[in-house]
Amino acid sequence: AQTVTQSQPEMSVQEAETVTLSCTYDTSENNYYLFWYKQPPSRQMILVIRQEAYKQQNATENRFSVNFQKAAKSFSLKISDSQLGDTAMYFCAFRGNFNKFYFGSGTKLNVKP
Amino acid sequence: EADIYQTPRYLVIGTGKKITLECSQTMGHDKMYWYQQDPGMELHLIHYSYGVNSTEKGDLSSESTVSRIRTEHFPLTLESARPSHTSQYLCASSPGTSGPQDTQYFGPGTRLTVL
Numbered sequence: 457a458q459t460v461t462q463s464q465p466e467m468s469v470q471e472a473e474t475v476t477l478s479c480t481y482d483t484s485e486n487n488y489y490l491f492w493y494k495q496p497p498s499r500q501m502i503l504v505i506r507q508e509a510y511k512q513q514n515a516t517e518n519r520f521s522v523n524f525q526k527a528a529k530s531f532s533l534k535i536s537d538s539q540l541g542d543t544a545m546y547f548c549a550f551r552g553n554f555n556k557f558y559f560g561s562g563t564k565l566n567v568k569p
Numbered sequence: 570e571a572d573i574y575q576t577p578r579y580l581v582i583g584t585g586k587k588i589t590l591e592c593s594q595t596m597g598h599d600k601m602y603w604y605q606q607d608p609g610m611e612l613h614l615i616h617y618s619y620g621v622n623s624t625e626k627g628d629l630s631s632e633s634t635v636s637r638i639r640t641e642h643f644p645l646t647l648e649s650a651r652p653s654h655t656s657q658y659l660c661a662s663s664p665g666t667s668g669p670q671d672t673q674y675f676g677p678g679t680r681l682t683v684l
Contacts, residue, residue: 501675
């Protein structure tokens with residue numbers, strides 16, 4: 457079975473600084489997809505960034521980038537130039553061949569002014 | 570934002586009542602999902618559907634039931650609500666392709682409180 461682990465329940469960062477959220481996963485599949493979702497307080501869950509396992513190049517979306525280490529089964533999210541609007545719960549997710557999504561337990565990020 | 574809607578957004582109801590949580594999407598997605606999430610906690614998949622007349626139970630056992638008579642509609646029903654059902658319920662959909670485009674889009678959620 458697939459498992460997704462986020463070992464940081466809560467993190468804080470000062471505005472304009474950089475923060476990295478950790479995620480590890482366990483799977484026996486070779487071809488899969490990884491995602492980071494953001495859930496702001498009382499707001500809708502939205503996709504931040506996704507990575508295809510067969511691509512070695514790390515995905516980047518503006519201030520958000522990932523460090524994908526396939527051998528280590530690690531998929532961390534780096535947020536550069538943190539903004540107050542980045543305050544949210546962040547969920548790491550895995551999707552394998554059977555098209556089911558598995559989510560981690562989430563990391564609560566608080567961006568301080 | 571994705572076109573996926575949930576109603577009601579908030580519901581407070583007494584024990585023993587029958588409730589239906591509505592979820593609709595206008596994107597023509599084949600796959601739809603229901604998750605249960607306690608505040609600030611992880612998501613637990615309780616039901617999913619890969620298309621019309623297809624429904625499956627998720628990883629977390631739930632007393633709720635679902636139906637998928639139309640592609641765009643995936644309601645969740647609790648026949649007799651109990652305080653243990655108090656939670657947030659998130660609906661999601663995805664295109665059902667095998668590539669990276671098969672990303673889940675989430676509705677705003679229904680926060681259910683059973684007294």
